[in-house]
Amino acid sequence: MSTTFDGASAARAATGAPADVPDLPAGFVWGAATAAYQIEGAVDEDGRGESIWDVFCRRPGAVADAASGAVACDSYHRWREDVDLLAGLGVDAYRFSVAWPRVIPTGRYGVNQAGLDYYDRLVDALCERGIRPFVTLYHWDLPQALEDEGGWRARDTAERFAEYAGLVAGALHDRVEDWITLNEPYCSSIVGYAEGRHAPGATEGHAALAAAHHLLLGHGRAVDAIRAAAGPRTRVGITLNLSPVVPATGTDADRATAHRLDLMLNRQFTDPVLSGEYPTGFERLYAGVSDLSFRRDGDLDVISAPLDFLGVNYYYRLHAAAAPHAQPDPALRSAADIGVRQVRPEGVATTGLGWPVEPEGLFDTLTGLAERYPDLPAVYVTENGCAELRDGPEPDPERIAFIAGHLAAASRAADRLELRGYFYWSLIDNFEWARGYGPRFGLAHVDYATGIRTPKASYHWLRDRLQAWHARTA
Ligand code: IFM
Numbered sequence: 001m002s003t004t005f006d007g008a009s010a011a012r013a014a015t016g017a018p019a020d021v022p023d024l025p026a027g028f029v030w031g032a033a034t035a036a037y038q039i040e041g042a043v044d045e046d047g048r049g050e051s052i053w054d055v056f057c058r059r060p061g062a063v064a065d066a067a068s069g070a071v072a073c074d075s076y077h078r079w080r081e082d083v084d085l086l087a088g089l090g091v092d093a094y095r096f097s098v099a100w101p102r103v104i105p106t107g108r109y110g111v112n113q114a115g116l117d118y119y120d121r122l123v124d125a126l127c128e129r130g131i132r133p134f135v136t137l138y139h140w141d142l143p144q145a146l147e148d149e150g151g152w153r154a155r156d157t158a159e160r161f162a163e164y165a166g167l168v169a170g171a172l173h174d175r176v177e178d179w180i181t182l183n184e185p186y187c188s189s190i191v192g193y194a195e196g197r198h199a200p201g202a203t204e205g206h207a208a209l210a211a212a213h214h215l216l217l218g219h220g221r222a223v224d225a226i227r228a229a230a231g232p233r234t235r236v237g238i239t240l241n242l243s244p245v246v247p248a249t250g251t252d253a254d255r256a257t258a259h260r261l262d263l264m265l266n267r268q269f270t271d272p273v274l275s276g277e278y279p280t281g282f283e284r285l286y287a288g289v290s291d292l293s294f295r296r297d298g299d300l301d302v303i304s305a306p307l308d309f310l311g312v313n314y315y316y317r318l319h320a321a322a323a324p325h326a327q328p329d330p331a332l333r334s335a336a337d338i339g340v341r342q343v344r345p346e347g348v349a350t351t352g353l354g355w356p357v358e359p360e361g362l363f364d365t366l367t368g369l370a371e372r373y374p375d376l377p378a379v380y381v382t383e384n385g386c387a388e389l390r391d392g393p394e395p396d397p398e399r400i401a402f403i404a405g406h407l408a409a410a411s412r413a414a415d416r417l418e419l420r421g422y423f424y425w426s427l428i429d430n431f432e433w434a435r436g437y438g439p440r441f442g443l444a445h446v447d448y449a450t451g452i453r454t455p456k457a458s459y460h461w462l463r464d465r466l467q468a469w470h471a472r473t474a
Pocket of ligand 1: 035038184313383425432
C-alpha cells in the first residue's frame with residue numbers, strides 16, 4: 001500500500017536529511033528548468049511553424065481535458081516575469097529549450113528571424129541578471145513538416161537536427177556556453193513512437209527503436225555542429241531520464257526482468273553515448289520487434305562523441321516483476337512486451353502523480369553511472385521535481401521535503417563523481433504533456449486564466465537556502 005506524501009517528515013524519514021543547505025562542491029550550479037512547448041504558448045505568432053505537439057493535442061483523447069500548449073504560461077510574452085522570478089530565487093542558471101519550429105518553421109531551410117530574436121532577447125535578459133543560460137535544443141517539439149517526412153523514423157532528421165543546432169549555436173554562442181542537445185530521447189522515441197502516449201502518437205515498435213537510434217545520431221552530429229559554430233568556450237552535453245530498476249523480489253525471474261527494463265530505459269541510451277556500444281543483450285531484447293537494420297557502420301563513433309557533461313533527469317525508481325510473455329508485440333506498446341510488470345513499492349510515499357518518492361534512487365543513479373562508465377564526464381542533475389494536483393499557491397511542504405531529500409542524496413553521491421549542479425523542475429507550473437494542466441511542478445504557481453505567477457512556499461524556502469549557500473561559498 002502506498003501513502004500520500006505528507007510533507008517534510010516524509011523526506012526526512014526516507015533520507016535522514018536535515019532541510020538545510022547541503023554539502024556540495026564549491027562552484028555548484030543552482031538552477032531551475034522549463035521547456036518551450038510547456039511554457040511559451042504563442043504557437044501561431046511571428047512565423048512559428050507547427051510542431052508535432054500542436055497536432056497531437058488536436059487528436060481526440062490524446063491529452064487530458066483536450067488541453068494544449070497553445071497558450072500555456074504565455075512565456076512568449078511574459079518572459080520578463082520569468083526572468084524576474086529566477087533573479088528573485090537567486091539561481092545561478094536557467095535551463096530552457098529552444099523551439100525548433102519557431103526558429104526553422106519547416107525543420108529545413110529558411111530561418112525565422114523573429115523566432116530567433118525571442119531567444120536572443122531572453123538570453124540578453126538572463127545575462128544582464130547574471131543568470132547563466134543552459135540551452136536545450138530539442139525538448140520534444142519536432143517541426144510537423146519533418147514528421148510528415150518520417151520524423152525520427154527517418155535518418156535524415158538527424159542531419160536536419162544538426163543543421164538547426166549549429167544555426168542556433170552560431171546565433172547565441174557569444175552569450176551561451178552550455179548546450180544540451182536532446183532532452184530525454186527515451187520519451188521522444190519509445191513513448192512517442194511505440195507507446196503512443198506522446199507526440200507523434202505512433203504505436204510502431206521498429207520505428208520507435210529507429211527513432212531512438214536516429215535521435216542519438218542527431219545528438220552526435222549536433223555536438224560537432226555546435227562546437228564548429230560556437231568555438232572552444234562551448235560546453236556540450238545531453239540530458240537522459242534515468243531510473244534505477246529494482247527487482248520486486250529476489251527471484252531470478254524478477255532480477256532478469258529488472259535487467260531487461262534497465263536495458264530498455266537506461267542503457268539503450270547511456271551505453272551508446274558513454275561507451276560507444278549498445279549493451280549486451282540488446283538485440284535479444286528486441287528480437288521480434290525489430291531487426292535493427294537502421295544501424296550503420298560508424299554511427300556509434302558519432303553517437304559517442306566526447307561530452308563536456310551529462311545531464312541526468314531523475315524522478316523515481318522503478319520496481320519490476322516478471323510478467324509472462326511469449327513474444328513481444330511488435331508494436332512494443334508497453335514494457336509488458338518485454339515481460340515487465342511494474343509494481344508499486346509497499347509503504348513508500350508518492351507525489352501527486354503517484355510517483356514513489358525515493359531520493360535514494362538519485363544516489364544510486366549517480367553512483368551507478370560513476371561505477372559503470374570510467375570516462376563519465378561531469379554530471380548535472382538537469383531535472384528533479386515534485387508534482388502536486390491541487391491548484392493554488394498555498395504551502396507546498398511536500399515539494400520542500402522532496403527537494404531537501406534529493407539534495408541530500410546528491411550531496412552524498414558527490415564524493416564519487418564530478419557533480420556540477422542541480423536544476424529543479426520546474427520554475428513555474430506548466431503544460432504537463434498528455435496530462436495537461438492538472439499536475440503542477442512549479443516553484444511558482446501559474447493562474448492559467450490570467451497568467452499571473454505567484455511564488456509558492458518552496459520558492460521562498462529554496463531562495464533562503466541559496467542565499468545561505470552563496471554567502472557560505474562566496
Ligand atoms: O514535464 C516533464 C519534462 O518535460 C521532461 N521531464 C519530466 C517532466 C515531468 O514529467
